[in-house]
Amino acid sequence: MWHYQAPLRDMRFVIEEWLAAPADWQRMPAFAALDVELAAQVVEEAGRFAGGVLAPLNASGDRQGCRFDNGRVTTPDGFPAAYQAFVDGGWASLACAEEDGGQGLPQLLNAALLEMIYSTNHAWAMYPGIAHGAYECLRAHGTPELRERYLAAIVSGEILPTMCLTEPQAGSDVGLLRSRAEPAADGSYRITGGKIFASGGEHDLTANILHLVLARLPDAPPGSRGISLFLVPKLLPDGRHNAVRCDGIEHKLGIRGSATCTLSFEQAEGWLLGEPHRGLAAMFVMMNSARLHVGLQGLGHAEAAWQSAAAYAAERRQMRAVCRPEGCGEAPADPIHYHPAMRRTLLELRTLTEGMRALGYWTAHLLDHAEQGADPALRARAESRAQLLTPLVKAFFTEQGFRLASSALQVFGGYGYVQDYAVEQILRDSRIAMIYEGCNEIQANDLLLRKVLGDGGAALRGLLEQFHEEAQAASALPECGGFATALGQYSDRLATVVEQLAVAAAQDPERPYRAAGDFLRLLGLVALAFAWVRSARLAAGRTDDPFYVGKLESAAFFFAYLLPEADHRLALIEASRQPLPFLPE
Template identity: 45%
Template sequence: MATYTPPIDDIAFLLNDVLGFDDLMQALPGHEEVNAELAISVLEEGGKFCAGILEPINRSGDEEGSRLENGVVSTPKGFAEAYKAFVEAGWGGLSGNVEFGGQGLPRVMQILLDEMLSSANLSFGLFPGLTRGAVEAIEHHASEELKATYLPKMISGEWTGAMALTESSAGTDLGLLTTRAEPVGDGSFKIKGNKIFISSGDQDFGGNIIHLVLARLPDAPKGVKGISLFLVPKFLVNEDGSLGARNGMSVGSLEHKMGIHAQPTCVMNYDGAVGWIVGEPGRGLNAMFTMMNAERLFVGIQGLGIAEAANQKAAHYARERLQGRSADGSRGPVPIIEHPDVRKMLLTGRSFIDGARALAIWTAMQMDLASRHPDAEERRKADGMVALMTPVVKAAFTDFGFETAVISQQVFGGHGFIREWGMEQFVRDARITQIYEGTNGVQAMDLVGRKLTMEDGALAERFFAMVRADLNQAKATVPTIANATGEALERLETASKALLASRADLAAAGSAATDYLRLFALVSFGWMWTRMAAATQDKDNALARRKQAVAQFFADKMLPQTIGLAASIANGSRSIMALDADLF
């Protein structure tokens, strides 16, 4: 049975030949010594860890699952040891702030490590991923005292983090939450309430677990403006930094889930737990969205990671499995990779994966620009691009990632339905990525209702102009993919103008949103495929031939989807809103 191979060659190609990683690093203070050679050497080691330590406990962790006994959470066999090795190797602090003990390496490297973690063991990868999101919220919004107390051990990974937002009656609409925070008088608060769906809410790795909890102060108004954010540790911390008494919080139960069984998704009870406010009173969502936006990008990378692992296994199986006769009928049985429909499934997945990885790296480069570029205007522009791409990465990567897991399972036929081959786990694990950190429908509405309208549409237009410039430059060398993407870009721009013109019509926006996001994503992938095809035009090696062939497939078989999407958007909301609710 095939094992996961970290895609280091593809990463090296993107950093060296397509996206100008070295040039960017030279322009960013503090990253001048970072280059593609360093990044690749670090990621090679990260890939070895993922493939050698995490993938072998992926299936067993799924089958065993996390358990709750007498109030104590136990993760599956091997997880605690793997996490200890992860921390000791320094992976927890890869991109962490050097001021608090992190390595300060670029976000690009972090996102690529996250992809490999997600390919090898999604349940495991959530522990450091959620911790990093909590770190970002604390670093940007907490007091200096809280930063000094909690960030060093969270960045190292010795302590982990979790975000506690959702309640049984408050999901997407957090204005409905009821958890309370009562001031004690010494600067701390007593947190009382219950939260559900709390990933990494508890574990048996040792150390502390730092919960960021949304709650209401006694005088808070109703709605989202009355919500504040609180840091609530599992153990109180003594003045010398050691762990003190257990805080007033407990795990009520573990959720029984479709997938990510090894990940302890907790119902959390806060029974007067001591916490400290993070950020300003009543502005908890502002602080929490720092974490949530980071997590949304991380979830998109999870979709990419699962797709890569599933596609790898399907391609290997297709080369080995003998079934049927060749297309001309002269040979048989032949490997099923000779059958057109199997090839189409594999190429569909591969055309998403490679295009998405390139777009992920480009987005991460914008994040590095936004945080480090010496020019304030360049930081502002890059930050806008990150905001624009966040819902696209989260929703499109997980939609296409789930679809890739399903078609990769299909390549296996009946074996794909059997647990021992691992394909059904990919499908189950991938499904949650379309739901948590804001469902993909919510992401689509964010793109249409917020990001498209930013700067009265100028932000999106800057992105379109940048894509168009690259396509025009590439038309002389790779006309097929450049022209096909250019035609799709025209459809996207037409749809964008129509949605901007009708922005007050909420039914129109809601009806078009998911189609628009997929259209946006396909154009963005086409842009990346154009750049990859152009970068390999004068080369004749295995990687170049593969990129050129898959770029052609994307132009021929994937970009035509944009025709139907554009037509659906243009048809408006009438047929969606016409049926009376009681007739459904």
């Protein structure tokens, strides 16, 4: 049976070598005291918590699920104790500012923590999952009184927040929401309405829950420009229960240990966050953080799928392999990881997972630069690059997480379809990440229409310049020359596609929308090519260490077997010249 092992060696490679983050930290006053040894210790302890506390509750939590009784939710056995261990370990405060009671550590280390807890127990991780985003939202938009009352409690883990957006008629189109907010004489508001799909809307992990609720003021203009954001606690400051009720929980395909709630607000007392009618701007402080974190869910699922499939393939014996490293022996059957079909699947799992780790951690590191960098120009560039990469990470990673979980299940054959092995739960749990926090189709539209075409391609040009710089740096190394050439060529083809789509959009406004999904996947593949060129450059000449030999093997596999999908995506973007027919009503 598979037991999770935190991929500490690869995490340290990405943090210390691929990103050279410790050197960057020395140039950021907030992180100047952080060194390699401390960072490695934090990551190691996080892996110990994830593997030792969360992983043992994953299957049992899935099978038991949450229980609902008269407005109260009971989480699976062990979940509250695990949350208390999370709080006691200081994990809730990891990346929060020291002046707010946090540890003041980088988002990069928080990303490593999140990958591990999503790998081991996605359902449990949903409860603290948006806490950091809510902390940032309250810190940026809360009044001094609200920050004084709630900020430290979020940082400490005493209170968990939720995000209440969706209504039955208002999913991706939040402009259709009907929840109302009426001003009260004391400066607070009374919130009335119903919300669905509220993750952690009710639970037994903390006594109080902070609901961040989108609603309309009486003078609100129609559509998304008329939405305001409110903080609505389950327990009011004087200890009374607020007029918030959980009416039920959903019975779901996956993450069954996460309480997905229907909530009713009946003149519930709340306070405005940010400016009236600008609730989406305030909410997106939290949403942008949440979207990176959801992308890390896809990475976590991919890592769990890779580990489980690799362990099973090493022990499962079927037939004699055509080839083995030492030649064919007399055994009637070999471990299936020797068979070419399985080798290819396992290499794809390993290669995509490690490539996504580099890109995901890079995005988190860019956020650290944007928040803590000493040079204003470099901060602005890092912010621009992080904004460009966020929808890519969210959509591309979650799609790959689900697809790779399916590939891993195939390694198990019929055994993968039953509950005896963890892989069927990985597959079920991974599917939701493609839907929530802005479905992947919306992420693709956001990437191409807003982040690329919206600024005339300036942010993308900056990213592609970095790709070309990496290709140039690697081109002189014998192990990397071909990889570097391919990265440069596909970067140029990507730039040409953007120019063509910009011109075409003037004549056919729907064209970019038809191409958006394939454009996102194309950019994901080219970004992975960048990740693997840099990894190969760092591994070149280090043949005495099997770890670096594996990196070179994975890079060669990526460019031979996986990057050719980019040609398919280019062809589909070209095909988007053809309008899509309308379906009959």
